[in-house]
Amino acid sequence: MAEFVTLEVHTNPWDAHITRGLLESEGIPVLLQNEHQVWANWPFSLALGGVQVQVPASSLPRAQAVLARRNSGEYQQEVFDQPIAARCEACGGARFARDVNWPQVALALVTLCWSSVIFPPRRGPMKCMDCGTPAGET
Numbered sequence: 685m686a687e688f689v690t691l692e693v694h695t696n697p698w699d700a701h702i703t704r705g706l707l708e709s710e711g712i713p714v715l716l717q718n719e720h721q722v723w724a725n726w727p728f729s730l731a732l733g734g735v736q737v738q739v740p741a742s743s744l745p746r747a748q749a750v751l752a753r754r755n756s757g758e759y760q761q762e763v764f765d766q767p768i769a770a771r772c773e774a775c776g777g778a779r780f781a782r783d784v785n786w787p788q789v790a791l792a793l794v795t796l797c798w799s800s801v802i803f804p805p806r807r808g809p810m811k812c813m814d815c816g817t818p819a820g821e822t
Contacts, residue, residue, distance in 0.1 A: 686713075686740040686741065686742065687740065687741045688715050688738040688740055688741070689738060689739065689741050689744055690717075690736045690737070690738050691703075691707075691737050691738060691739050691744065691747050691748070691751070692736075692737040692751070693733060693735070693737070694735045694737065695729050695730065695734045695735070696722070696729070697716070697719050697722055697723055697735050700716050700719065700736075701716070703737050703751070704716060704737060706750065706751075706754060706759070707737075707739065707747055707750060710746070710750050712739055712743045713739065713740060713743070714738065715737075715739075716735055716737060716738070717736040717738055718732045718734065718735050718736060719735050722734070722735050770819070772812035772814065772815060772819070773817070774812065774815050774817040775812060775814050775815040775817070777812045777813065777814030779812070779813040779814060780810045780811065780812060780813060780819060781810070781811060781813050782807050782808050782809070782810055782811075783811055784808060785807075785808045
């Protein structure tokens with residue numbers, strides 16, 4: 685069984701989970717210590733030493749390199765360098781909005797008034813805001 689060492693300590697579980705997700709996406713196994721105690725009783729976070737992000741001792745140098753890349757902003761730059769994925773096939777526009785299904789909105793309001801229970805209407809299909817073409821159609 686591999687020996688796990690503490691790589692980082694966070695005062696809240698959210699930051700620890702973000703770090704865990706990043707390391708696991710790079711193929712490094714991760715354990716979170718004290719996570720559940722902190723979720724159950726937030727004031728104990730500092731008393732317990734926070735949520736500890738632990739990795740196998742053999743993976744420590746690789747994990748430190750990943751966190752150094754994160755801290756330098758390299759991953760953030762990769763996100764900004766990605767092109768916009770969705771484009772309208774008819775005009776090339778990148779702005780989309782949902783159509784409002786007014787009969788379903790009216791039905792939801794009538795249902796609310798009648799039974800005090802609302803059944804939210806389904807969302808309409810996405811359409812290009814520049815030319816009005818529904819997404820996925822040419």
